[in-house]
Amino acid sequence: xxxxxxxxxxxxxxxxxxxxEKKVMxxxxxxxxxxxxxxxxxxxxxFGETAKATxxxxxxxxxxxxxxxxxxxxxxxxxxxxxxxxFAKIVTKxxxxxxxxxxxxxxxxxxxxxxxxxxxxxxxxAEGLMQGQDTVKGIFNYNGKVTVEEVATVLFRALKLEQPTxxxxxxxxxAKGFVxxxxxxxxxxxxxxxxxxxxxxxxxxxxxxxxxxxxxxxxTVASAEAxxxxxxxxxxxxxxxxxxxxxxxxxxxxxxTINFKHxxxxxxxxxxxxxxxxxxxxxxxxxxxxxxxxxxISQDSIVSDGKLINDVVKVVKVSTTAxxxxxxxxxxxxxxxxxxxxxPGEVNYLKGQYTVVVSKDVRTTGNExxxxxxxxxxxADVVAPTVTSVTAVAKSTTNKVYVKFSEPTKLSGLxxxxxxxxxxxxxxxxxxxxxxxxxxxxxxxxxxxLTNVSDFAGNVAxxxxxKTSVTVSSDVNAPVIKxxxxxxxxxxxxxxxxxxxxxxxxxxxxxxxANGESKGVFSIENTSDSAxxxxxxxxxxxxxSTFTGSILFGANVKDTIGNTLGTPVTxxxxxxxxxxxxxVTGVTYSSRGLVIKFSEKVLSPAAGKTLTLIxxxxxxxxxxxxxxxxxxxxxxxxLTYQVGKSFxxxxxxxxxxxxxxxxxxxxxxxxxxxxxxxxxxxSADDKAPEIYKVEHNDSTLSNSTVxxxxxxxxxxxxxxxxxxxxxxxxxxxxxxxxxxYVTIKTLSGPNTAPTDAVAEVQFSGSAISExxxxxxxxxxxxxxxxxxxVASKTAISLTDRVKPTFKSAAVAANDGKSLILEFSExxxxxxxDPENAGTLSASNFEFKINxxxxxxxxxxxxxxxxxxxxxxxxxxxxxxxxxxxxxxDVLFFGSEINSNGSNIVAYVKDATxxxxxLSSNFINTVTVKVKDTSKIVDITGNPIVTGAEQSGK
Numbered sequence: 001x002x003x004x005x006x007x008x009x010x011x012x013x014x015x016x017x018x019x020x021e022k023k024v025m026x027x028x029x030x031x032x033x034x035x036x037x038x039x040x041x042x043x044x045x046x047f048g049e050t051a052k053a054t055x056x057x058x059x060x061x062x063x064x065x066x067x068x069x070x071x072x073x074x075x076x077x078x079x080x081x082x083x084x085x086x087f088a089k090i091v092t093k094x095x096x097x098x099x100x101x102x103x104x105x106x107x108x109x110x111x112x113x114x115x116x117x118x119x120x121x122x123x124x125x126a127e128g129l130m131q132g133q134d135t136v137k138g139i140f141n142y143n144g145k146v147t148v149e150e151v152a153t154v155l156f157r158a159l160k161l162e163q164p165t166x167x168x169x170x171x172x173x174x175a176k177g178f179v180x181x182x183x184x185x186x187x188x189x190x191x192x193x194x195x196x197x198x199x200x201x202x203x204x205x206x207x208x209x210x211x212x213x214x215x216x217x218x219x220t221v222a223s224a225e226a227x228x229x230x231x232x233x234x235x236x237x238x239x240x241x242x243x244x245x246x247x248x249x250x251x252x253x254x255x256x257t258i259n260f261k262h263x264x265x266x267x268x269x270x271x272x273x274x275x276x277x278x279x280x281x282x283x284x285x286x287x288x289x290x291x292x293x294x295x296x297i298s299q300d301s302i303v304s305d306g307k308l309i310n311d312v313v314k315v316v317k318v319s320t321t322a323x324x325x326x327x328x329x330x331x332x333x334x335x336x337x338x339x340x341x342x343x344p345g346e347v348n349y350l351k352g353q354y355t356v357v358v359s360k361d362v363r364t365t366g367n368e369x370x371x372x373x374x375x376x377x378x379x380a381d382v383v384a385p386t387v388t389s390v391t392a393v394a395k396s397t398t399n400k401v402y403v404k405f406s407e408p409t410k411l412s413g414l415x416x417x418x419x420x421x422x423x424x425x426x427x428x429x430x431x432x433x434x435x436x437x438x439x440x441x442x443x444x445x446x447x448x449x450l451t452n453v454s455d456f457a458g459n460v461a462x463x464x465x466x467k468t469s470v471t472v473s474s475d476v477n478a479p480v481i482k483x484x485x486x487x488x489x490x491x492x493x494x495x496x497x498x499x500x501x502x503x504x505x506x507x508x509x510x511x512x513x514a515n516g517e518s519k520g521v522f523s524i525e526n527t528s529d530s531a532x533x534x535x536x537x538x539x540x541x542x543x544x545s546t547f548t549g550s551i552l553f554g555a556n557v558k559d560t561i562g563n564t565l566g567t568p569v570t571x572x573x574x575x576x577x578x579x580x581x582x583x584v585t586g587v588t589y590s591s592r593g594l595v596i597k598f599s600e601k602v603l604s605p606a607a608g609k610t611l612t613l614i615x616x617x618x619x620x621x622x623x624x625x626x627x628x629x630x631x632x633x634x635x636x637x638x639l640t641y642q643v644g645k646s647f648x649x650x651x652x653x654x655x656x657x658x659x660x661x662x663x664x665x666x667x668x669x670x671x672x673x674x675x676x677x678x679x680x681x682x683s684a685d686d687k688a689p690e691i692y693k694v695e696h697n698d699s700t701l702s703n704s705t706v707x708x709x710x711x712x713x714x715x716x717x718x719x720x721x722x723x724x725x726x727x728x729x730x731x732x733x734x735x736x737x738x739x740x741y742v743t744i745k746t747l748s749g750p751n752t753a754p755t756d757a758v759a760e761v762q763f764s765g766s767a768i769s770e771x772x773x774x775x776x777x778x779x780x781x782x783x784x785x786x787x788x789x790v791a792s793k794t795a796i797s798l799t800d801r802v803k804p805t806f807k808s809a810a811v812a813a814n815d816g817k818s819l820i821l822e823f824s825e826x827x828x829x830x831x832x833d834p835e836n837a838g839t840l841s842a843s844n845f846e847f848k849i850n851x852x853x854x855x856x857x858x859x860x861x862x863x864x865x866x867x868x869x870x871x872x873x874x875x876x877x878x879x880x881x882x883x884x885x886x887x888x889d890v891l892f893f894g895s896e897i898n899s900n901g902s903n904i905v906a907y908v909k910d911a912t913x914x915x916x917x918l919s920s921n922f923i924n925t926v927t928v929k930v931k932d933t934s935k936i937v938d939i940t941g942n943p944i945v946t947g948a949e950q951s952g953k
Contacts, residue, residue: 053263055201058208067093078201085117085142092120106140149175149194152182224269228296278373281356286349286381286457287408289341296336301363303330314357349456350379384459390470394442395561401435412779415451415735424733442474479559484571489578492535508554547575578664594641601636602660609656616650689714689783691792699765708761714783717753728780737767765801804938809928809952816919819876830935838864844934848927882911926952
C-alpha cells in the first residue's frame with residue numbers, strides 16, 4: 001500500500017456524487033497484480049522498500065503526456081485545491097475519453113460552448129464517471145472544489161473496482177465502500193481526510209499511479225552502490241537516482257541481489273558492500289573542499305557543534321603547516337557520503353597546492369573505521385559565481401529578498417538594489433545572502449541589481465552589476481507537522497514542513513497523558529527559528545517503563561511569516577525509559593583542547609574526579625586533568641578540556657567512571673574508559689593587509705563634502721585599484737552615495753603598490769538625511785597578491801545636510817478658515833531658534849488668494865503642531881476686511897480698497913470682516929510660495945529650498 005499522506009482542511013464542504021455507472025468504459029486498463037520472481041539457489045536476496053515518485057516528478061511525467069498542465073506562470077502549484085472542472089479534464093485525459101462538443105447538459109452560469117471545460121465535463125458525464133451536484137436544477141458547479149472522496153469514487157468507477165465487505169476510513173457513509181476499494185488498491189492512503197478538498201498534489205500522484213498501472217518499465221538500472229549495510233543508491237539509465245532502504249543488511253564483500261520498487265515499478269539490481277574508503281577529494285571553488293566516501297559516514301565522527309573536529313581532516317598548503325580548514329563549517333549531502341568543508345572567515349580562501357589528509361578517526365554509520373587517506377589537490381579558481389536563485393516569500397508583504405549563488409561569495413563589496421532602492425546586505429550562509437529593502441507585495445515582481453558579486457578568489461560575476469528580478473510568492477498555508485520522534489525519555493524531535501517561529505512554540509506545546517490531562521508545557525531547546533524543533537519533556541519522572549500520551553500544539557504556533565496552525569494539533573507520543581549508559585565514541589587533541597565525544601547527550605561533568613594522560617613511550621603521566629573543568633558542547637554530546645601542557649606522540653587517556661551521566665530520568669553513568677590518542681599542534685599564518693586607522697571630517701553648512709580617511713598597510717604592497725574603488729566601502733550596509741570618489745595618498749612604498757597609504761573617500765553630505773552615527777565599513781581592500789583585508793567597521797558621526805522642502809498646502813477639512821502647510825521635515829524660523837521652536841514668520845512666504853497678494857500683517861501663523869496626524873505641520877489663517885466697491889459688497893486685503901479694485905478678494909453679498917473662509921465657493925485659488933529671502937531652516941541649520949510654490953486650492 002502506498003504511504004502517501006496529505007493534509008486537508010477539516011471543515012471543508014463536500015459534495016455527494018452517488019450514483020451508478022451509465023456506460024461501460026471505452027478503455028480497459030489491464031493491471032498486473034502479481035510478479036513471478038525466480039532466484040538462483042546460491043543467490044543472497046535483500047528486499048527494499050518502495051521509492052515513490054514525488055508530486056513534482058509525477059506532475060512532470062503526466063504533463064509530458066498531455067494529461068495535465070501547469071498555470072500561466074509556468075508553475076504546477078501542487079498546493080492548490082483542485083476544481084471539479086480541472087478534475088474532469090484530468091479524468092478525460094487519463095482514461096483517454098472522447099471529448100464531447102455540441103452538447104450542454106448543465107445550466108451553470110457561464111456553461112457555454114466557449115467554456116474550455118465543457119468538452120471534458122460532457123465526456124465524464126457521458127461515461128457516467130461524474131454528474132451534477134444539483135440534478136434538479138441541472139448544476140454541475142464546475143468552479144467548485146472536488147473532495148478526496150469524490151476523486152476516489154470516480155476512480156472506483158473508472159477502474160471498475162469492487163466494494164470490499166469491510167471498510168476502515170473517515171469518508172462519508174455513502175462513499176466508504178468506494179474509498180476503501182481505492183485504499184486497498186494502494187492509490188490513496190488510508191489516513192487522508194476524505195471529506196476535505198483534494199489538492200493538486202494528491203490528485204497528481206494518484207493519477208500518476210493509475211497511469212503507471214498499465215505501463216511497462218522504461219528505465220533500466222545502470223549501477224547500484226551500497227552506502228551502508230542497509231542503504232543502496234541506485235542510478236538509472238536516465239541518470240536519475242533512488243535510495244533503496246533494505247530490510248535485510250548486506251554482508252561486506254558478498255554480491256547480493258536486491259529487489260525494489262521505483263516509481264511504482266519493480267526492479268532488480270546486484271550490489272556488493274565494499275570496505276569503507278575515501279573515494280576522492282576536490283576543491284570545486286576557492287572556498288570549499290569536498291570529500292567523497294563510498295559509504296554513509298557518521299557525521300558525529302567529523303562534526304561537533306556544526307564545526308569540523310580539529311585534525312580529523314587537514315588541508316595544508318604545500319610548504320606551510322597551517323590547517324586552513326580548522327573550525328570549518330561542514331555540510332553533508334542527503335546520502336551522507338559527501339562532506340563539504342568551507343574554509344572559515346571572510347578573508348581566507350584556497351589558492352595553490354594543498355595536501356589533504358583524512359584521518360582514520362572517521363567512522364561509517366555502522367561505526368566502521370575509514371582508513372586514513374592523503375592526496376594532493378591544486379586549486380586555481382577562475383570561474384566567477386552566478387546567481388542560482390532569487391526568492392521572496394510573504395503572507396501579504398515582506399522586506400526580505402533571499403539570493404543564492406553557485407558558490408561561496410564575498411559579503412565585502414557586495415552592493416544590492418531592489419527596484420532601484422539601495423538594500424542592506426547580510427550573510428545568510430556562505431553562498432546565500434539576505435537583502436533588506438522596502439515593502440514588497442505578494443504576487444508582484446521587482447528588479448534586483450547586484451554589484452561586485454565576487455567569489456573569494458576575486459572572480460567577479462559578469463555583467464557587473466548582475467541584473468535579475470524576484471517575484472514575491474504567496475504563502476498562506478499553515479505549517480504542517482511531518483514527524484514527531486522521541487529522543488531518549490526526555491526529548492522529542494519535531495519536524496515541520498517549513499521553518500516555524502521559535503517564540504510561537506514557547507508555552508504553546510503541552511504534553512497530555514492517555515486520559516487527555518495536561519502534564520505540563522514542553523520547554524523549547526532551539527534558540528532560533530527552524531523546521532526541526534527539539535522539545536524537552538515536562539515530566540519530572542517515569543514511574544513505569546513507558547509513558548503513552550500525546551503532544552498538543554496550540555493553534556497559534558506559526559511559521560516565520562505568520563501563518564498559524566489555526567486549530568490545535570495533536571500528535572501521539574510514547575516515551576520509553578532510557579536504561580543504556582553513554583559511551584565514549586572518540587577523542588581528539590588539538591589547539592581546541594582535548595575533545596571527548598559521547599554516544600548521546602550528557603550532563604555537565606562530575607567534579608572531584610581526574611582524567612589521566614599517560615605517555616605510551618615512557619609510561620609516565622604527562623598530565624592530569626580535573627574532571628569538572630570540562631566544557632559541554634551546545635549539543636551536549638562532547639566535552640572539551642584545556643590541557644595544562646602541550647604534548648605530542650602516542651598517549652593513553654584514562655577516563656574515570658561516572659565522569660558524566662546521560663540526560664535521562666535514570667541518569668545512566670559512564671563506565672571507566674581507556675582510549676588512545678596522539679598529540680599534535682597547529683600554527684597560523686595571516687598575511688592579509690591591515691586597516692589601522694579610520695578618521696573623518698563631517699560636512700558643514702559652508703562645505704557639504706564628507707571625507708573619510710582610511711589608513712591601510714601591507715608588507716607586499718597594497719592593490720591601488722581596490723583602494724580607489726568606492727565599492728570597497730559601505731555606509732550603514734549600503735553603497736556609498738552615487739557621487740562618491742576616492743583618491744590615494746602614498747605614505748611609504750611605490751605609488752603603484754604602496755606599503756602604507758591613506759584612501760580619502762569623499763562624497764556629498766547632501767546624501768545624509770539623518771544626523772547620527774553611521775557604520776563605515778572598509779572591506780574590499782586587497783594587497784598585490786590578492787589577499788583580502790579583514791573588514792574594518794568604524795562608527796562615524798555625520799550630520800543631516802538635506803535641505804528641507806515645502807511639500808504641500810491644503811484647506812483644512814474640519815476648519816475651512818485654516819490653511820495647512822506641510823514640510824519635508826521639522827523646521828524652525830531662523831538658525832538661532834531652539835530646536836523645538838514652534839513659530840514661523842509670515843515674511844518667509846508669499847500668500848495669494850484669488851491671485852490677490854496677502855500682506856504679512858493679515859496673515860496669522862499658527863504654532864507648529866506637536867502631536868497627531870498633523871505632527872510638524874502649521875495652520876495659517878487670513879484676516880480680511882469688508883467694504884463696498886462701486887456699490888457692491890466686497891472682501892479685500894489692505895487698509896482700504898484700491899482705486900482699481902486690485903486688492904479685492906471676492907464680491908460677496910453682506911460681506912463680513914474677519915477670518916476668511918477658504919472653503920467658500922467664492923475662493924477659487926490659494927497659492928503659497930517660499931520667498932527667495934526666506935530664513936527657514938531645519939533643526940540642523942540647512943536652509944529651506946526657496947522658490948517652491950504649492951496650490952492649496
